[in-house]
Amino acid sequence: MLKIQIEKALHGIGSEMRLQADIEIEEHSFVAIAGESGSGKTTLLRILAGLEKAEGRVEIGDEVWMDGTYALPVQQRKIGFVFQDYALFENMTVEENLLFVEKDKALAVELLQMTGLMPLKDRMPGRLSGGQKQRVALCRAMMKRPTLLLMDEPLSALDPAMRQKLQQEIAVLHRAFGTTTIMVSHDPSEIYRLADRVIMLERGQIIADGKPKEVLLKTQGSQKFSFEGELLDITKVDVIYVAIVSIGQQLVEVVVSSEEAAHLTIGQRVTVSTKAFAPMIV
Amino acid sequence: MIETLQKLDFTPFLLSFKLAAFTTMILFMVSVPLAWYLSQTRSRSKPFIEALTALPIVLPPSVLGFYILWALSPHSPVGAFFEETLGVKLVFSFTGLVVASCFYSLPFMVQPLQSGFESLNGHMIEASFLSGKSRLRTIFSVAIPNMKPALLTALIVTFAHTVGEFGVVLMVGGSIAGETKVASVAIYEMVEIMDYTSAHIYSAIMVAISFVVLLSVYLFNQKQNRKFGL
Numbered sequence: 001m002l003k004i005q006i007e008k009a010l011h012g013i014g015s016e017m018r019l020q021a022d023i024e025i026e027e028h029s030f031v032a033i034a035g036e037s038g039s040g041k042t043t044l045l046r047i048l049a050g051l052e053k054a055e056g057r058v059e060i061g062d063e064v065w066m067d068g069t070y071a072l073p074v075q076q077r078k079i080g081f082v083f084q085d086y087a088l089f090e091n092m093t094v095e096e097n098l099l100f101v102e103k104d105k106a107l108a109v110e111l112l113q114m115t116g117l118m119p120l121k122d123r124m125p126g127r128l129s130g131g132q133k134q135r136v137a138l139c140r141a142m143m144k145r146p147t148l149l150l151m152d153e154p155l156s157a158l159d160p161a162m163r164q165k166l167q168q169e170i171a172v173l174h175r176a177f178g179t180t181t182i183m184v185s186h187d188p189s190e191i192y193r194l195a196d197r198v199i200m201l202e203r204g205q206i207i208a209d210g211k212p213k214e215v216l217l218k219t220q221g222s223q224k225f226s227f228e229g230e231l232l233d234i235t236k237v238d239v240i241y242v243a244i245v246s247i248g249q250q251l252v253e254v255v256v257s258s259e260e261a262a263h264l265t266i267g268q269r270v271t272v273s274t275k276a277f278a279p280m281i282v
Numbered sequence: 283m284i285e286t287l288q289k290l291d292f293t294p295f296l297l298s299f300k301l302a303a304f305t306t307m308i309l310f311m312v313s314v315p316l317a318w319y320l321s322q323t324r325s326r327s328k329p330f331i332e333a334l335t336a337l338p339i340v341l342p343p344s345v346l347g348f349y350i351l352w353a354l355s356p357h358s359p360v361g362a363f364f365e366e367t368l369g370v371k372l373v374f375s376f377t378g379l380v381v382a383s384c385f386y387s388l389p390f391m392v393q394p395l396q397s398g399f400e401s402l403n404g405h406m407i408e409a410s411f412l413s414g415k416s417r418l419r420t421i422f423s424v425a426i427p428n429m430k431p432a433l434l435t436a437l438i439v440t441f442a443h444t445v446g447e448f449g450v451v452l453m454v455g456g457s458i459a460g461e462t463k464v465a466s467v468a469i470y471e472m473v474e475i476m477d478y479t480s481a482h483i484y485s486a487i488m489v490a491i492s493f494v495v496l497l498s499v500y501l502f503n504q505k506q507n508r509k510f511g512l
Contacts, residue, residue: 051408074411081412087405091427100423101413137409144414 006056019204032191035201050074080141088125101143111139131162149179226273294468302444305383313391321399343449398432
């Protein structure tokens with residue numbers, strides 16, 4: 001069991017707020033932390049890793065990592081940490097990156113094989129693609145056989161296809177090593193696929209905590225499609241109005257009445273929803 | 283001409299290089315922790331320490347030389363301690379020159395190292411801590427190998443700058459042949475006694491060596507930048 005009870009002042013842009021978290025996390029579970037940027041997700045992760053100071057207490061199993069002024073040094077926590085920008089040791093080959101953590105050649109080979117990196121083991125990080133780099137970072141994080149695996153938006157710099165591939169690898173490693181995993185993520189599909197619990201932060205406070213389906217499915221029970229997007233334009237076509245909304249990577253045209261059009265301003269965030277009784281899934 | 287060359291005494295050059303080598307080694311050991319501290323700290327004292335380390339760049343060598351001379355002389359507590367307890371005479375000796383050069387060349391070692399440390403990806407350094415490595419191990423295995431141009435600049439410029447110093451050396455060391463008479467001081471003396479031939483040869487050698495040293499730094503940096511696609 002990982003018990004977290006922490007508090008820290010966050011210096012947001014133009015506003016002061018406090019990060020407050022009182023969470024208990026089951027061993028071997030996979031928890032996602034979601035929320036807008038600046039809500040304190042990364043800070044929470046860094047406090048757990050011991051990279052930042054905070055008030056409160058962090059306890060994992062029967063080990064105390066932080067209590068009041070006491071903090072176990074980063075070096076002594078059994079943590080694997082994956083950064084969004086990979087943060088590989090640029091002066092070492094792929095294999096050396098792993099062996100730098102622990103001189104365990106057998107484990108390094110096993111990890112490289114699991115992630116299909118064996119043919120690249122003698123390459124320097126500068127000559128790898130983003131996806132390959134993040135795989136190396138993932139392997140490196142497992143070299144300490146961590147009890148806690150922390151990932152800060154590990155896949156958000158990668159393209160969708162690479163993301164899916166790495167999501168699988170993350171799931172495999174999480175299970176194979178029996179880690180407790182906490183991942184900061186923006187991507188609902190990623191959270192749904194990987195996590196068995198999601199914690200939403202807003203301005204340093206926990207505003208939702210539960211199963212991904214309960215927290216992320218905004219229109220639960222009403223059988224509706226609902227998408228959030230940005231209103232880009234409204235044009236009058238004969239007697240009706242057509243609104244152009246950007247949802248995700250797609251632009252959609254939606255018909256709106258003149259009353260609706262009068263209430264909308266361009267640039268506004270809007271929700272587009274429709275009944276989902278007989279959708280086509282191709 | 284050949285006769286003049288054969289008569290030429292190269293001791294001052296050797297002395298200059300010996301002095302520069304010692305100074306560079308000592309300064310490297312002192313400056314790595316200092317530059318690391320300056321690159322990591324958010325303390326209010328940082329600007330004060332930075333200003334203090336940069337002082338030798340702006341101070342006239344005579345001011346620096348005067349203070350060092352005073353501090354190292356047997357009349358000051360420091361000089362007295364060294365002379366009475368350790369039996370080391372610091373003024374007008376090679377040891378004194380090394381001490382003086384270390385002060386004089388400090389910024390040329392600290393500043394490139396500091397900006398080198400600051401240019402590194404902070405996450406990479408944290409990844410080393412997260413891998414269980416101590417600060418010292420991180421500095422030498424991760425930080426320094428990833429800032430080779432900054433390291434080379436620091437070492438070479440410190441070395442070259444020490445070879446090129448004159449004022450402080452003259453004040454603290456005087457001109458004792460084989461002990462404190464380095465190349466720059468030797469040239470000054472040759473000019474004074476109007477031995478222009480030797481002065482020309484010595485000066486030309488200094489220009490050539492300095493140019494080659496600086497050129498090699500810039501060539502290396504260009505090659506490194508190409509390697510990283512800059």
